[in-house]
Amino acid sequence: MSQISIPVIALLVLCGDITRQTDAAAKGPIKKESWTPLCALSKVLNASTKALRALISKITTRAHEAELMYSRLAVYTAALDDNEEKKMYLPFLLTLRERAEEHTEAMKGPLNHATESVTHALYVAGAIDEFASVLKQTAKDATHTCIGNTADTGLAAAEAATALAGCTASPGDNTLNAAGFAPDKLKLTDNRLQLQEDTHTAKDCFLTDDSAAGDAHHTTNLNGAPLNLANGLLKLTDTQSTLIATAEPTQLSDATTAVSKAQWALKQLMGTRAATDKSKANLTADDLIGSSNFAAYVAKVYKVEQSAAAQLIDDKFGAAGSDFRKNFWTRIELMSAPAEATGLKQSSNLIDITDLKTLHLAQIYYKNQMWSKAAEQTKELKKLQRNTNKQDSKSTEEKEKECSAAGDDQKACEKLKDKGCVFNKDGKHGKK
Numbered sequence: 001m002s003q004i005s006i007p008v009i010a011l012l013v014l015c016g017d018i019t020r021q022t023d024a025a026a027k028g029p030i031k032k033e034s035w036t037p038l039c040a041l042s043k044v045l046n047a048s049t050k051a052l053r054a055l056i057s058k059i060t061t062r063a064h065e066a067e068l069m070y071s072r073l074a075v076y077t078a079a080l081d082d083n084e085e086k087k088m089y090l091p092f093l094l095t096l097r098e099r100a101e102e103h104t105e106a107m108k109g110p111l112n113h114a115t116e117s118v119t120h121a122l123y124v125a126g127a128i129d130e131f132a133s134v135l136k137q138t139a140k141d142a143t144h145t146c147i148g149n150t151a152d153t154g155l156a157a158a159e160a161a162t163a164l165a166g167c168t169a170s171p172g173d174n175t176l177n178a179a180g181f182a183p184d185k186l187k188l189t190d191n192r193l194q195l196q197e198d199t200h201t202a203k204d205c206f207l208t209d210d211s212a213a214g215d216a217h218h219t220t221n222l223n224g225a226p227l228n229l230a231n232g233l234l235k236l237t238d239t240q241s242t243l244i245a246t247a248e249p250t251q252l253s254d255a256t257t258a259v260s261k262a263q264w265a266l267k268q269l270m271g272t273r274a275a276t277d278k279s280k281a282n283l284t285a286d287d288l289i290g291s292s293n294f295a296a297y298v299a300k301v302y303k304v305e306q307s308a309a310a311q312l313i314d315d316k317f318g319a320a321g322s323d324f325r326k327n328f329w330t331r332i333e334l335m336s337a338p339a340e341a342t343g344l345k346q347s348s349n350l351i352d353i354t355d356l357k358t359l360h361l362a363q364i365y366y367k368n369q370m371w372s373k374a375a376e377q378t379k380e381l382k383k384l385q386r387n388t389n390k391q392d393s394k395s396t397e398e399k400e401k402e403c404s405a406a407g408d409d410q411k412a413c414e415k416l417k418d419k420g421c422v423f424n425k426d427g428k429h430g431k432k
Contacts, residue, residue, distance in 0.1 A: 027204055027205060027208055027209045027210070027211065027238075028148065028205060028208055028239075029145050029146050029147055029148035029149075029154040029155075029205045029208070030135070030146055030147070030148045030205065030207070030208070030236065030241045031148040031241060032147075032148055032149050032163070034148075034234060034241040034242075034243055035131075035132070035135060035147070035148075035234075035241075036163050037243060038128045038131070038132070038167070038230055038233060038234065038243075039128070039132060039163065039164055039165070039166035039167040040166050041124075041125075041128065041166075041233075042124075042125045042128040042129055042132070042166050042167050042169075043165075043166035043167075043169055045121040045122065045124055045125035045128075045262075046121075046122070046125045046169055046170065046171045047171075048117060048118045048121040048122065048171075048262075049118055049122070049171040051114070051118075052114045052115065052118050055110065055111070055114050055269075055276055056111075058276060058277070059104075059107050059110075059111070059276070062103065063100065063103075063104060066096070066099070066100035066103065066283075067100070067356060068354065068356065068359070069096060069283070069329075070093070070096050070097055070100065071356055071359035071360065071363065072332055072333060072335075072350040072351070072353075072359060073089065073092060073093055073096060073332055074093060074359075074363050075335070075337065075350060075359055075362045075363045075366065076089070076331075076332045076335050076350065077089040077090070077093060078363050078366035078367050078370065079335065079337075079366045087301050087302070088316060088317075090297070090301050091294055091297035091298050091301060092285070092288050092328075094293075094297050095288045095291045095293065095294050095297065096283065096288060098291070098293060099283055099287075099288070099291060103275075106275055107275075107276070109268075109272060110269055110272040110275070110276045113265045113266070113268040113269035113272070114265075114269050116261070116262075116265040117262045117265035117266040117269060119262075120258045120259070120261040120262035120265065121262045122171060123231070123258045124231050124233075124258045124259050124262065125171075127230050127231035127233075127258075128167060128230045128231065128233065129167045129168070130230075131167075131229045131230040131234070132164055132167030132168070133167075134146075134207075135147050135160075135164070136157045136160065136164060137157075138205060138206065138207070139154075139155060139156050139157035139160060140156070141156045142154045142155060142156050142159070143204065144204045145157075145204075145205065146205035146206070146207050146208070147160045147164075154205075207227065207236060208236065208237070208238050208239070209238070210238040217237060217238035222237075224237060224238070225237075226240075226242070231257075231258055231259070232244060232257065233259070248260075248263060249263055249264045249267075252264060284325070284328070284329070285317070285324070285325040285326075285328035285329070286320055286321075286325055289313060289317060289320075289325070294313075295309040295310060295313065296309070298312055298313055298316075299312075332350060333349065333350050333351035334349050334350070334351065335349065335350050336348065336349055337349075337350060337353070337362045337365075340365065341361065341362040341365035341366065342358045342359075342361055342362045342365075343358065343361050344358065350362075402416065402421070403416060403420075403421035410423045410425075
């Protein structure tokens, strides 16, 4: 199970239980069946920060994978000598970049849900932990304590330390690890279903005492009204502790408490698992070709109408499942880049290069080669142009000299008509 879903399970388990009560005589400590489930829940709620970190890790890992795929394709394309081949891969480059941006945009929703769930989860966990801290501070010894054990016994703070551990783990505690996130470890204890009334009249707990005028539950004070503790999850009177279960929200308007708000946000997050569980950007050639804008890019590259793009795609890249499509990434990933391109000690296949800087260096290397080749071709073209101009200039001079030899003799000039000579009766003397 994905780590992201873990807080959901504990919250739903809590909310699925009916309200349970533990009766005791006045002054007695709070039974273990009432406070241990709260600490178990708190530990899971505090673990929600790890769920958020796991989600962030998946998103960033996928973004990095997408950038590696784009850079490898960019290197491969830059290394091609044939411009027609370069054109073939341009729509793939553009679409790959576009799909990466789409995924990043799509992750805003899950991140918002995760952040909201963690905010409410930690709020509830803080309230539970504060209640547990008060319990711990009341435990002077087994006789003067608010920490109840099973049967007619109380616990000193040291004796309750293990059971209170869930209420003392901070959100960043290393004990909140993935191994503890299995579903069977998130269930609340079964003994909540078997609560029995016990008397604790021999123990003293100021949270349940009603014997003196200054006590919370004396008739002059609360007089039977409950104390609401742990963000309302526990109601406490002088004789009774009651764990409160809240109904699972089925719509946003049902989420009126911090617990139900955390539940609702987590349910929304669970609805995005198909996208958030993808830690790799495994986009096949078929995926890219099937993207909404791929055909438009092909039409633009090859200067055809959009209506002709579908047939052109099949002509250039084959139909779905063709060898070109099946071997698309293999061909790119197994390209070997020389050491002088990457700066590494030896030649490496692109699939083995996992840092962007090295891929960028290789891309620069091949682009420099392309630019140098283009510059050389431009130089040769200019040289050829100069030679052509010289020849044209020489040809013009020779033609002018030949025509001028006819002087003002019109008949002689007309005989040179095939040389391009034209008699100009208004021309200068000797040069008509």
